Amino acid sequence: MIKVMRKLASTRLTLVGMALLGIGAALSYDNPVSTPVWVLVVPLAFLAVNLLCAILTNSRINRRGGLLIFHIALFGIIVLAAIGRMTHMEAHLEIIQGGGFSQDDLINNRTGPLHAGELDKVMFVQGNYTVDYAPGMTRGLTHSHVMVPDGRGGWEEKVIGDDRPLIINGYRFYTTFNKGFSPMLTWIPERGRPVSGTVNMPSYPLFEFKQSNSWTPPGGKEINFWLQLDTGIDDQGHWTLDARKARGTLVINTSDKRIELQPGERAVLDGGVLRYDRLTSWMGYKLFYDPTLHWLFITAIFGIFGLATHFWRKFKALPIRSPKPSEGTLKPAWSEDQGIVPVDNGVQVTMATNKGQPNV
């Protein structure tokens, strides 16, 4: 068993594993759909086995504290990254101002096979948001107000945005550039109960001139919407996107009608009456969950600390010394016995004397 482990711990195999990982990494550039995940998983698994065997059998690693910590950390990072991929969750969602988070709204959902988070306990309500723009429509800071349960039966307001995610039960919600307006509508059918909802228009101001969408009401025909917005947009100066200051005229197009509605107005259509209640907005979020994040960070820092300690001890024992320029004279003296290595012109430099081992 030990014999096999020693063979698996070969530093030559390590180089093979590193080369394979390099190829896998190069193939993974920009996450092309055509590249399978195995180009990374196989070399990482190979290196994990190699590392584990080296930690257990290679005395040059397991008898040197710093180096041992570094290699254990490397192994730990591979294991944690694997656990992270198995348990992670990534998704996108759009939340209407005033609306609450719902799992049903998740889109592009990618979940690891062992994901076991408590997403059902996540609760927050979207408030207003603002986005600053510099001249030339360069996006600046986003301030998204959300209400979260304060744990005492009430609600607490938090301001998130850009690099400040909302973190609940390990689920991290990041604001995105994807946000826009939504007319809130009520459909009053000729028969049956009225229904209210919103139609999210494309991202604003990215698709400023394409603020259109369509919806088919229950029992009615498809309605095409076009939203004429007045947001005070200024692409030459500083401007803040703020839904509270925006006004929107809703243009309704059916097969035979074109009607313009202001908030509060209604239109009689085939199968019922459509009321444009008010203009609201939506914010697009990216959801990320990985329970190993903090452990990955700690393990990585621990590993680097181990490596730094190893080098520190090694270099401290073998400092770089040389005559100062002012001393001028270069002495032709050296002796390997004294830990001084030969030089071309007698410059005396103290370095390593590890027999047969490179000085690293």
Place this chain on the structure above:
Amino acid sequence: MFEINGIYTELPWLYTGLAAYALATVVAIQGVVRVRGGSAGATVNRSYEHIVLGFALAGVVLLAMSIGERWIRIGHGPFVNLFELLMSQLFSLGLIYTLIYWRYPVLRPSAVVALPLMWILGIWVLTLDPAGSAFPPTYYNKWLWAHVGFGKIFLSFCLVGTGIAGVILLRGVKRVSSWFRQMPADTVLDALAWRFMLLAFIFHSLMLVAGAVWAQDAWGRYWAWDALETSSFLNWLLLGASIHARTTYRIPIRIGALLIIGIFVFAFMTYFGAPFYSQAAHKGVI
């Protein structure tokens, strides 16, 4: 005050800083050429090294002034466009190299390799438009500072290692081999060069960790194989594999020197090449 009649006021500081670096380079080359006759045991006047040190330090101070002036003018640090990246890199490479030049006299003749390498950046920055840049919202994160800082230290140690590796290779060129007679034997230089590459490896690792934390905060993922992430990971892997190979095989000194130069070139391409093959160095910048 900071943009007079369309003139970018950081440029005079930048130009004089680059001139100081140029003078340091010239004096360093002239110095090693002059002392090449020094044979074993001979007394050699190395006072030129103080002049090199003075010019290099002046260059660092002037570049710091240039960065400060631009910072006040556009309202943010040198983190966004290539002009700013080159400016700040010239400053950090100069600062760390000057410190090492001052602290380790034995390495000083290698300045004839290291300082001209910095001139690639120096000439490049002169060709770029110094117009202001917009600071992306995700760049307000504190981890950006750690990520960039560690990266600069990594590249600086790579530069020192490359300077020494260059000396090892130049010693094989008959016409210039005598320039470096005052330096230790190749075996010692090899060990010294790899010592700096090991330090570079530590700071490269720290740069990756800090970058991952920043990326998690900024874009909701700690790793996504974008242009810079892929390239810097491959660079880290190449450096790690080279260190590993050196402990596994008896790599000839000259091959080792070529490896170090290869790592530096790779790092250089990672830092300054990514903008050419990627719309945004890091996704989410815009």
